[in-house]
Amino acid sequence: MLKKKIKTNRNAIKPMWTDLYNIKTAKSQKLEKPKAFIEPDSQNKIIKLVKKFSGIKQKTLTECIASRRSLRSYSEKAMSFEELSYLLWETSRVDHMKDDRAYKTIPTAGATNSGETYIYANNVEEVDNGVYLYVQNKHELALINQTENISNDINQAILRQLRDASVVFFFTAVAPRVEYKYDFVGPKLIAIEAGHSCQNLSLAAEVIDAGACAIAAYNQEKVDDLLKIDGEDHFTVYCATVGKK
Numbered sequence: 001m002l003k004k005k006i007k008t009n010r011n012a013i014k015p016m017w018t019d020l021y022n023i024k025t026a027k028s029q030k031l032e033k034p035k036a037f038i039e040p041d042s043q044n045k046i047i048k049l050v051k052k053f054s055g056i057k058q059k060t061l062t063e064c065i066a067s068r069r070s071l072r073s074y075s076e077k078a079m080s081f082e083e084l085s086y087l088l089w090e091t092s093r094v095d096h097m098k099d100d101r102a103y104k105t106i107p108t109a110g111a112t113n114s115g116e117t118y119i120y121a122n123n124v125e126e127v128d129n130g131v132y133l134y135v136q137n138k139h140e141l142a143l144i145n146q147t148e149n150i151s152n153d154i155n156q157a158i159l160r161q162l163r164d165a166s167v168v169f170f171f172t173a174v175a176p177r178v179e180y181k182y183d184f185v186g187p188k189l190i191a192i193e194a195g196h197s198c199q200n201l202s203l204a205a206e207v208i209d210a211g212a213c214a215i216a217a218y219n220q221e222k223v224d225d226l227l228k229i230d231g232e233d234h235f236t237v238y239c240a241t242v243g244k245k
């Protein structure tokens with residue numbers, strides 16, 4: 001017999017899907033639907049990213065899959081603005097809207113789009129160091145946090161794994177978006193979506209001769225605080241460092 005605690009932990013990723021048919025979800029009760037993505041405050045400094053990538057030499061998917069390995073040691077070379085734009089474009093953008101549903105470069109459960117992406121720019125040309133929200137429907141960055149000690153704070157929050165990465169990606173989830181339709185299945189779907197984002201990032205990094213390292217080992221409270229998210233309805237799920245080879 002499995003210990004009760006282990007069983008409870010595992011149950012989060014093996015919910016009985018058909019039980020959904022017997023409960024009153026927020027959607028079935030016609031409650032207000034959560035917004036599909038965050039739109040930053042008008043006071044936030046906004047950086048418009050580029051959408052044309054003429055400086056990036058494309059590789060085949062087979063090449064990217066073959067060369068992908070977790071990279072934890074990076075060159076001191078800064079990432080270019082175009083390269084950062086490219087990583088966000090392939091990983092996190094809303095491709096199009098249909099009715100009020102957001103369709104992204106990654107699959108999201110029932111197009112509920114639980115995810116947001118934040119970055120910490122540590123060594124990117126033309127971008128001041130700081131934490132930014134990626135505005136996924138506009139392909140822009142909105143400045144969120146830029147204190148003097150930000151580099152050290154981020155490093156501590158990701159348990160000293162910053163090393164000399166150019167960028168850290170933070171994949172967060174706004175749980176009510178997916179719970180609205182899928183209720184108790186939400187945690188499983190959130191984790192899978194974050195995995196999709198990080199996989200796109202790992203492969204896109206290969207295109208720009210960079211490498212990524214997925215990070216699940218981080219301090220939940222510290223990262224959520226630095227991103228200025230509440231840690232309850234909206235929390236970090238997965239991170240990744242990225243830097244040039």
Ligand SMILES: Cc1cc2nc3c(=O)[nH]c(=O)nc-3n(C[C@H](O)[C@H](O)[C@H](O)COP(=O)(O)O)c2cc1C
Pocket residue numbers: 068069070071072161213214215216217218
């Ligand atoms: C869910 C998940 C969490 C991970 N968390 C970390 C982490 O916190 N720190 C780290 O250095 N590597 C982390 N990794 C990277 C793995 O250690 C790495 O993928 C594994 O050693 C296999 O190496 P490869 O990616 O080069 O194939 C994580 C990978 C996954 C899939």
